[in-house]
Amino acid sequence: MSESYGNGTVLCGVDRRGVATVTLNRPERNNAYNGDVIGGLLEAFGRLGDDDAVRVVTIRGNGRHFQAGADLGWLKEIGRLSPEENVVVSRRTASAIRGLTEFPKPTVALVHGGCFGGGTGIVAAADVVIASDDAIFAITEARWGVMAGIIVPHLNAAIGVRNVRRYGLTCERFGAAEAQAMGLVHQVCPEGRLDAAAAPVIDALLMSAPDATAQTKRRALVEAGLMLSDEHFEALIVEHSAKRQTDEAVEGLASFLEKRPPAWYPGPAEGL
Numbered sequence: 001m002s003e004s005y006g007n008g009t010v011l012c013g014v015d016r017r018g019v020a021t022v023t024l025n026r027p028e029r030n031n032a033y034n035g036d037v038i039g040g041l042l043e044a045f046g047r048l049g050d051d052d053a054v055r056v057v058t059i060r061g062n063g064r065h066f067q068a069g070a071d072l073g074w075l076k077e078i079g080r081l082s083p084e085e086n087v088v089v090s091r092r093t094a095s096a097i098r099g100l101t102e103f104p105k106p107t108v109a110l111v112h113g114g115c116f117g118g119g120t121g122i123v124a125a126a127d128v129v130i131a132s133d134d135a136i137f138a139i140t141e142a143r144w145g146v147m148a149g150i151i152v153p154h155l156n157a158a159i160g161v162r163n164v165r166r167y168g169l170t171c172e173r174f175g176a177a178e179a180q181a182m183g184l185v186h187q188v189c190p191e192g193r194l195d196a197a198a199a200p201v202i203d204a205l206l207m208s209a210p211d212a213t214a215q216t217k218r219r220a221l222v223e224a225g226l227m228l229s230d231e232h233f234e235a236l237i238v239e240h241s242a243k244r245q246t247d248e249a250v251e252g253l254a255s256f257l258e259k260r261p262p263a264w265y266p267g268p269a270e271g272l
Helices: 035-049 070-077 083-101 120-125 149-159 161-170 175-180 194-207 212-225 232-243 247-257
Strands: 003-005 011-016 021-024 056-061 109-112 113-116 128-132 136-138 187-189
Touching: 011 035, 021 035, 035 083, 056 149, 070 083, 070 232, 070 247, 083 120, 083 149, 083 232, 109 120, 109 194, 113 120, 113 187, 120 136, 120 149, 128 175, 128 194, 136 175, 149 161, 149 232, 175 187, 187 194
Parallel strands: 021 056, 056 109, 109 128, 113 136, 128 187
Antiparallel strands: 003 011, 011 021
């Protein structure tokens, strides 16, 4: 039976084998995250982590896209709040990614359509990522005058700092095959075949011993430097929150909502 968390923005169900499905459920906003989605993810993974019957968790998006990053209208609204309130929002955002990264059970992200901004952080934090060949990825935050600091450690580990330095700065889009080549995606399947592609992976995870799996995952994270210290975690939060309150972020988010180039863009090169 499925349950819904965060005012229905996150759905969760568990089958008889202990395979849970967490579904992002804001299809009308391309599953862009806001406070409700963050709250839903925190609640869902908190419950699933405490449920001994749960062995594997899959993550997917409802509708045409997996996850379109942050709801930029929501970011604009919270940017007007006090610095203290903005830190609270960034702490909850960071806690959702930290909770997914350190979740003691295997996680499998099933990606279709758009996967932008924070969506790339979700897949970088997952243990296994399978994408259909229609999937499109982009690390988009800098385009809107904000920054992806909270997910940079996970992206560095997944695709390497050289790729983060390109795609985190240019905000270019790249397809599923390129995402696989750089390590963000493990496997690409034909559109509409995500469940079929995931089935043998899930079966293999269920064949592995639960405690041994949890210990292996934790040791891998420790050795990769992804079990962040509290000091490091807090620094990411403060930086993320402060950038959202700058004039540059105000202009970037306004340019998105008004469907125009940002003020810092000088226009295309002559003759192109």
